[in-house]
Amino acid sequence: MxxxxxxxxxxxxxxxxxxxxxxxxxxxxxxxxxxxxxxxxxxxxxxxxxxxxxxxxxxxxxxxxxxxxxxxxxxxxxxxxxxxxxxxxxxxxxxxxxDTSLLALDELTPDQEAAERAAQDEADGETEQADADPR
Amino acid sequence: MSPATPQDAGWWARWRHRMRTQWHAALWLMVVWVLLWGGVSVANVLAGTLVGFLLISVMALPSIDYRGRVRPVAALRLLGFFVRDLLVASVQVSFQALRFGWTPHGAVVRVPMRDTGDLYLTVTSVLTSLVPGTVIVEAHRITGTLYVHVLDLESSGGADAVRHHIHELEERVLRALASDDELAHAGLGPQGTAVADARAVEAMAGDVDPGAPSVTPEEDRP
Structure with missing residues (x-):
């Protein structure tokens, strides 16, 4: 061989x-x-x-x-x-x-929503805050 | 950006700085060129070197801010664990795909990382994504948080096991690439300290009690 x-x-x-x-x-x-x-x-x-x-x-x-x-x-x-x-x-x-309803656990959606709310608050104060948005 | 590269410096000064800091990129491009041509010859090496330096001259990428040092033993350990993870997880995902009648229950797990910088976060993410069963769906670099999707939460051992697994991977990455200062900053002692050994033993045991206190302080999140 x-x-x-x-x-x-x-x-x-x-x-x-x-x-x-x-x-x-x-x-x-x-x-x-x-x-x-x-x-x-x-x-x-x-x-x-x-x-x-x-x-x-x-x-x-x-x-x-x-x-x-x-x-x-x-x-x-x-x-x-x-x-x-x-x-x-x-x-x-x-x-x-x-489809997040298929997930057994989803820790991203709440954080994203919180970040969006924070970004909205910032926008109201006319300050740009890039780090509020998870990316 | 280091003081050696002021934005108002001339093109020539910036070019020389780039040559000093990015010559390995040109070397790698030369190797790729030679491999693509399929043979080492004087003409190939010269042409590859020329193309490499031309590319980093006119199409340079930003320099990576790397202050660590490569530890060969720790790097081999990182590679070994990575190959093991890749083999085990590939077989596992394959059998899960072929297990008809069984549906995976995926999950997105938040993994807060140690505050160590973009490079280590990137390396950890890439290695995590290469291993079957885990994919990074979001990476938030300012808070140093990864959001990891696991194919099936149950067979991954639960969210805390996923977090623990990624933290161990991050520790191996840091031990392989980071400087002593960065290791100390990340809360990791020198190689072979009691902390490291205890965690390694726990890692080998494989099963993590979800009720047990978290290993790192960052894990203590609601």
Whole structure:
């Protein structure tokens, strides 16, 4: 058994695991009840799933130039996925797309309402207070 | 902004300051360039360096106000815990997605953070968002408060467990990146003090009694 065969077996296992995670993410997007739950499924298992798939591909192709590019894909995925998730969640929350009645606990809505009241009070006094609004 | 970069200083002075403080950005851009071209050659490295310095000259981002220092052991610990969290949580969320007939009950939890600055807040948020099951929906930087959405409150162990988990992550981030002064300001002693050990042991035990007094004073919120 040579090293190429070992690398191929490891690559196959990694790719199968990655494919499973991406499949689960797809099922979660279809199945979870609200926007935020779907966003979890859409952004999260996919991160590890993609990293596993890329590692598998890297082990299979035996080429350093390809490995470098796969590494870049993984790095930029890790850098951008949290920002994308945050923007979707925040935009959904602020435009009322999140059904807060489905939440078991919601500590953001009261704080936002309090901040809006404070901002309103400030506006009455004609003073701009940027920090009253949670952002 | 440090006194070395007065707004009225000339373009040339600002450029030299930027080169002093942001040369690593140019280095990183060079590495990206070389990786994209798929091979290390003299031409690639030179062209990448040129492009990198050109970019930070004409399209510079503001400098990050970083006064800490990187501790390699603590950084490795942060990375190790992150990989563990990522693996455990990915598998957990996958099985939750495939558990038909079961509906997650999400929650948005308020997590007041230590007052330590934007950089550590950002790093903690990014790492939290990368781990499945938790997403930051709002970050209020002036009060240093994160609002974390968890996929299922029950399997996360309740709101206090979520807060505790994020505070531990923040502590690991600070121990990996912050300066001694910032650590002291955040109420964290040097590595290996009794406080840290007690919290680490509690963290390993995993289960947090919701009725128990909070670990950090910031948690004592109604």
């Amino acid at each position: 040579d090293w190429i065969a070992v690398a191929d077996v490891v690559a196959a296992v990694l790719m199968l695991c990655g494919a499973f995670l991406v499949l689960a993410a797809g099922v979660g997007v279809a199945r979870f009840p609200d926007l935020l739950g779907r966003m979890h499924a859409a952004t999260k298992p996919q991160v590890l799933g993609l990293v596993l798939l890329l590692t598998g591909v890297g082990l299979r192709v035996h080429a350093w130039d390809v490995a470098g590019m796969l590494f870049l894909v993984a790095v930029f995925q890790l850098l951008t996925a949290p920002v994308a998730a945050h923007m979707v969640g925040r935009a959904g929350y602020r435009t009322g797309k999140v």
